[in-house]
Amino acid sequence: MAPYESDDNTGAPEADELPTGRRKAARYAVPVAVVGLAAATIGLVPALADSGDPDLPKITxxxxxxxxxxxxxxxxxxxxxxxxxxxxxxxxxxxxxxxxxxxxxxxxxxxxxxxxxxxxxxxxxxxxxxxxxxxxxxxxxxxxxxxxxxxxxxxxxxxxxxxxxxxxxxxxxxxxxxxxxxxxxxxxxxxxxxxxxxxxxxxxxxxxxxxxxxxxxxxxxxxxxxxxxxxxxxxxxxxxxxxxxxxxxxxxxxxxxxxxxxxxxxxxxxxxxxxxxxxxxxxxxxxxxxxxxxxxxxxxxxxxPKAGDDLGAGLGESFGKDFGKGTDGSDGFKVLGKGWNSIATFDTGSEGGIPSGAGAGGGDLGGFLGSLGDKVSGKFGKGTVFSTRLINALITDDGKVYVGAVTKNALVEAANAAK
Amino acid sequence: MSRAETPMRQAGAEPPEVAAPGAVRAPSPLWTFGLLRNELVTTFRRWRTLALLGVLAAVPVLVGIAVKIETRDGSSAGGGGGAGPAFIAQITNNGLFLVFTALAATLPFFLPMAIGVVAGDAIAGEANAGTLRYLLVAPAGRSRLLLTKYATVMAFCLVATLVVAVAALIMGALLFPLGELTTISGTRISFADGLGRALLIALVVAASLTGIAALGLFISTLTNSGIAAMATTVGLLITVQILDQIPQLHALQPYFFSHYWLSFADLMREPVYWDNLVNNLGLQALYAGVFGSAAWARFTTRDVTA
CATH class of the missing domain: 2.50.20.10 (Lipoprotein localisation LolA/LolB/LppX)
Structure with missing residues (x-):
């Protein structure tokens, strides 16, 4: 802040004789500088804090x-x-x-x-x-x-x-x-x-x-x-x-x-x-x-406790693995394929129904997912594919459900093979 | 701005002596405190200020009575669904929670609106009433006058927050039991510890308002109409509050001055969760720095004609 004695004392007439345009610009530079400084700090501090990866002994x-x-x-x-x-x-x-x-x-x-x-x-x-x-x-x-x-x-x-x-x-x-x-x-x-x-x-x-x-x-x-x-x-x-x-x-x-x-x-x-x-x-x-x-x-x-298991399974499903394991004991579950390409399948028995537990985002979202599916057809008949960025699910019109962390095509192929 | 305030303003100020051309007179440091005291007395004696503080004090009283009536039959406050301002469900176990509820209820609108009125009026109100040039005649210097104005607005922030907190504490003590309280993390702390946290929360809430205070002061230097400055400040407040609710703007929202306001509730966690509190205080400091210096740049270079 500039000393008030020199130029703030506008009660004194001589202050008005200064080249006010330049003085104004200089003063407005202060808030601009504060903004710039803050932006630089926000941008630079994370970059500086990220001081490279640590040196650790090699390990297999x-x-x-x-x-x-x-x-x-x-x-x-x-x-x-x-x-x-x-x-x-x-x-x-x-x-x-x-x-x-x-x-x-x-x-x-x-x-x-x-x-x-x-x-x-x-x-x-x-x-x-x-x-x-x-x-x-x-x-x-x-x-x-x-x-x-x-x-x-x-x-x-x-x-x-x-x-x-x-x-x-x-x-x-x-x-x-x-x-x-x-x-x-x-x-x-x-x-x-x-x-x-x-x-x-x-x-x-x-x-x-x-x-x-x-x-x-x-x-x-x-x-x-x-x-x-x-x-x-x-x-x-x-x-x-x-x-x-x-x-x-x-x-x-x-x-x-x-x-x-x-x-x-x-x-x-x-x-x-x-x-x-x-x-x-x-x-x-x-x-x-x-x-x-x-x-x-x-x-x-x-x-x-069962609901807790469902949730655990739902989250476990995120790996695209262990799906079958996580839901052991549930009726009608089969796992097709192995490893990452496992597809879980079960029969809801209700034609055209969207079972509440099918969506990867939790059962309560089932209704919402219903409006978001893509229609597909194949040898298995007709069905709807619900896709997320990780889990895809195919629900056929005769009530069969195929779920897995696999692409849409893989689901359709699995459904065709199962037919 | 009433004419009646003019004599009071002059009565407190030093005898208006015009510095001789070219003479640089260094006022004693105590002069600043005289100016500040004068400014504080002027602000807090206004009926408008007292009415604002009265409204603020009424909020916890109303909340307290409403919760008391609603829970008379043993049901929980807020309909049990977690509706209503933060902490409202806990008031019935401990009156101290009324302090937090009242602050959470007033922080989004009532408190900043009061600050906006006082800050918007700070310079523009003087200009409107024609008293600004008399203030500048005194050898205070514009920077010093602006700092005094900002200090007064900050003092009002603190007083307004404390008015809400104290009214809520009195109401809570009258209507509800006090004693050991449960933090929102589920742990128990003693009543003394709770009181300490309530004070800390009041200070954080007051500090949360420094951003809008600086903004209001800057707007106040832009215009000669006190009403326009107040309306602009309060309008900006409402706009920012609305923008803060729009999910598409989430990239900008961390820079809105009101974004972290409710972080004061993090002081009621055990252990305290500092991240958002630090963000809040840093953001307020940034707003105070930017708009404080902008107000200074504007006020020290503008022509004062009124």
Whole structure:
């Protein structure tokens, strides 16, 4: 700022005698300079922070996979960012309205983990995770001015939705053998484990250099399908060099473009989280829904643990693998083909009907997908193909469904072959 | 702008002495505080300012009474579906949440509108009433006068926020129980800790308004009509709020001054989630820097005729 004595004191007449045009221009340069400086900072800081890939000792893919398997991180807390871009139309608030609307009629608690975490299937979300051994975990979904927390402490499982001040309570035993069974996969580790389980001769696994993830040095493991016909381009997993903990998981489609699915830590520490993190007592006046009540509630035709499995399968489906595995026990399921080109098929029995569980984006979107399909025909007859950037589904007019992370043509061929 | 304000303005100012041509007189540093005090007294004594503060204080009172009536039969506030302003569902467990609800309810419109009125009036109002040249006759210098005006608007930001917070705290204490509270992450904190966070939140909310304060001050230097400056500032506020809701503009939205306003709620998480808070404060500093310096460039070079 210029000293006021010299030229600000416009009470003094001589100030007006200065060449005002140049003075004006000089002064207006200040806000312009501030804007420029800010733009430069916003543009340059990420570029400077990205100070090249770290130098780490060479490692083979086999060693890296073993490192992941041996990883015994018991305690951590961090922030996870999840981006899902299945290429579904952006429904924005409408979609969450649908989801919560569906839940409301079902069991009446917005703190129900199944309903809440279905939201993760599309869009961009920030989660916080904290883990202290197998008995204590916390997963929080950060929302605008609200938060949804799923807390597992000993045998209690609490869901707390701060927006509606509702509490969901279940016990770990009831929910299945293990809390993990109920909690859908969210952290990069969950996905990495699934992806590595499916590594076989149809897959190439390589180490693809190093990277910085959440301020830590990491190796990048690249998993690529060898077959053609699948929509999966590659899966990249960043593995912490010290602990062997997967820090980032990215799935890119074969067609190119932005990642279909991307989850990674933006911040992580491997220190023991404060014990109070896992303490939860329902606040006074909060509505508490017990797990048993919820599944008995009128209109709820699907039990919670099962719904949880569906969701887990839905997300697991994102790998294009394990589809059959994830839905073991469901009636009428068959898996055609192998490896990345597996196509799941089942008969809905209802002619022309669009089954609610078929869409990759979750059952509640089934109706929407119905208006988005392409008509196809072949030896099998006629049908409709619903495509996303990853999962394609063919629903024939006689009620058969073929789903897989494969191209449209592969689906039609599979349907023709099955006929 | 009423004529009656003119004598008050002059009564507080130093005797208007015109600096002799060529003479450079350095006023004592205390003079700035005198000017600031004078400016503060003028602003806060206006009926308009008091009416704005009254409206702001009424919001938490109304919210508190509405929630009390709605939950009399034990049902949860906001229809149980998470509708309404943030935190409204928690008010019944703890009156302290009324502070957060009231701030969340007033921050999108009432608070910035009040700031827009005061900031828009700062320079243009003086020009409109014909008092600006008298102010400039005093050897304060235009930069110093502008800084004083900005400081006054900032003080109003803080006072307005605290009025909302204190009214909400009193209302919350009267109508609802106080005590240990549950953060939105589900952990419990003591009431003292909660009060500390409420104060911190009030400060963050006040800081969130510095961007629109600088914008209003800049607009105020552009015109000689106080009403036009206020209307433009409030109009811009509404426009930006609407644009912030349009999904197609998501690439621009992080640069709207109102985009991170609700991030104050992140202080109620455990642990506190700093990312958006830092974004918010950085963005407000950027707006204050850009429009503050633009206001300075305009005000120190323009012809003051009124």
């Amino acid at each position: 893919a086999q060693q890296l996979i073993e490192k992941i398997a041996k990883s015994d991180v018991e305690q951590l807390s961090g922030t996870v960012r999840i981006n899902t871009d299945l290429g579904l139309p952006n429904l924005g608030g409408l979609e969450s309205g649908l989801v919560s609307g569906a839940t409301r009629s079902g069991d009446g608690s917005s703190a129900d983990p199944t309903a809440k975490l279905t939201e993760l299937v599309s869009g961009s979300h920030t989660l916080r995770v904290a883990t202290d051994g197998p008995d204590r975990q916390k997963l929080s979904l950060i929302e605008s001015a609200a938060e949804y927390s799923l807390i597992h402490n000993g045998k209690d499982v609490w869901g707390y939705d701060s927006k509606s001040n509702e509490v969901y309570h279940g016990t770990a035993e009831e929910a299945g053998k293990d809390h993990r069974g109920q909690e859908p996969p969210a952290t990069p580790k969950d996905f990495a484990d699934e992806a590595l389980k499916s590594v076989d001769d149809t897959t190439s696994v390589t180490v693809d250099g190093t990277a910085h993830v959440a301020g830590r040095d990491a190796y990048k493991l690249l998993i690529k399908p060898k077959q053609s016909g699948t929509t999966v381009g590659a899966i990249s997993i960043a593995v912490d060099a010290k602990t062997g903990m997967p820090l980032k998981f990215t799935l890119t489609p074969a067609a190119g473009g932005a990642a279909v699915f991307d989850t990674g830590f933006t911040q992580v520490t491997f220190a023991k989280p404060a014990a109070s993190t896992f303490d939860f007592t329902p606040p006074k006046g909060a509505k508490v829904t017990e797990e048993g009540d919820a599944s008995k509630a009128p209109g709820s035709d699907k039990g919670l």
